[in-house]
Amino acid sequence: MRLVSPGAVWRVVPAVFVLIWSTGFIVARYGMPHAPPMGFLSWRYALSIACFGVWIGLSGARWPQGRAAWGHLAVTGLLMQAGYLGGVWAAVRLGLGAGAVALIVGLQPVLTALWLAARAAPGDGGRVAPLQWAGLALGLAGLALVVGRKLGQGEVNGPNLLLALLALASITVGTLYQKRFVAPCDARTAGCVQMLAALAATLPLAALETAPIDWHAEMVGALAWSVLGLTLGASSLLYLMIQRGAAAAVTSWLYLVPPTTALMAAVLFGEPLGLDVLLGTALTAAGVALVQRAAR
Template identity: 70%
Template sequence: MSLSSGWVRSMPVVFVLIWSTGFIVARYGMPQSPPLKFLALRFALALLCFGAWARVARSAWPVGGRQWRHLAVTGVFMHAGYLGGVWAAVKLGMGAGLVALLVGLQPVLTAVWVASRGGQVAGRQWAGLALGFGGLALVVWHKLGHGEVDAQNLVLALLALASITIGTLYQKRYLQPCAVPTANCVQNLAALLVTLPLALLLETEAIRLNADFIGAMAWSVLVLTLGGSSLLYLMIQRGAATAVTSLLYLVPPTTALMAWALFGEPITVFTLAGTALTAFGVALVVRPPATTKRSTP
């Protein structure tokens, strides 16, 4: 199926908008369900959907036990750890905009890791690191005494940040190219096997099966999991994945605007200043280096 050039160019922007709604869905769904039970059901439904996709597309399954293990590890970090930390932090009172700001520092932590392993990190990236953490500190410090941030939900949000960073680095280091639906089957299965026992052990609150819960779950599975993964797959095939990286720093302000419009989460001067600093810092980190053109002899 051929796609119009306009739609191909808009894919990165649509993907970032979808990614931003993940934090909004967490805020929207939390009154209806404890976080781990919601996520366990989400992983189970996503597993069924990706399984059906793999069957229809006749996708090849990963070859060898090592690739299955690597996929399982990334599933635990990038799904169970990341989403579990985000949803639990929101459940405990942290706003969607602040959670997005915290986990939006993932490219900055990746740059620090590259530097610690002897990689090349430009001076502007170190400047971005300082600005990113400075902006985050400004927002968090301002919210500490106002009921939104406490030690517990801050630790959970930082757990989400660490999980998505570790999972991304692990995936880049160990995973071989494989079919999207089958890879997601393995990752969601691993996340389910970790999340479900914890949900049954730690959460006593029942799920409220109402229209809000069904809407949040449908959006999580169909739009965020299936839609987001499909878009990313198409962009990688067309070489547009780098455009997504360059736009990811827009996720926190986009989420903050959505949370303000939908839930009345306040946007103060401190929030605006800190978000702008962090976004600019992450932009410096993810911006590709300038290429030097050679003159023709």
């Protein structure tokens, strides 16, 4: 007897994804003081490949078929793993605060919607609906309230801003590329291929870093959660969400990440949680609700 329908499960998947994905900035808070960004990410990708390999071996998951499938997955790995994470972690390493990074990367839903609107033909079901535009605008307003106060404090400079913009471009293009070119396949084998491509791109950059890795307990914990929670968990959920849903609706959930991160930071690190954060969270949630309603 089936106790929970697949539809009911998928209704809670986005919320679970937001909770896990939001911990990425918390992990950076713990891990960044103890490791250079490319070195940390290289270890993350390598351990993720090992974990995916064990999972695939035990489950008998099927590998993607054909060179084209592997090639498309490799491109998404370069964009959504190496480009996105590399840009975020390097920007934080150069002094850009987590709030500012979240605000910049949080523009992804707007860029995705703009691209879809520009590419859609009249009558095309992929065109972004007016209600979705309203939701995206509302979400952006809430996002700006949450992290906007962290801007203009001298933490933004040319190099770290360019790295954050690289992360934004990578996650946006990677999401659209996956939706357009990657055929449905097992999330475990797809994730393994993506990690292999990301490791191949990141490892040479890690070799150029001179700072050593300090295997502090916080570093080990951050690395473990990055592999088990963020890569095997959140990245796999994002892959499945993109395969099952419209790109604009899926990426709108990323609007909830910065407010959720702010709430986590308030609990874990005692960071102030002001009225702007609470109001921004409410606006962002309302914006996501509008986008999801239009998508349905």
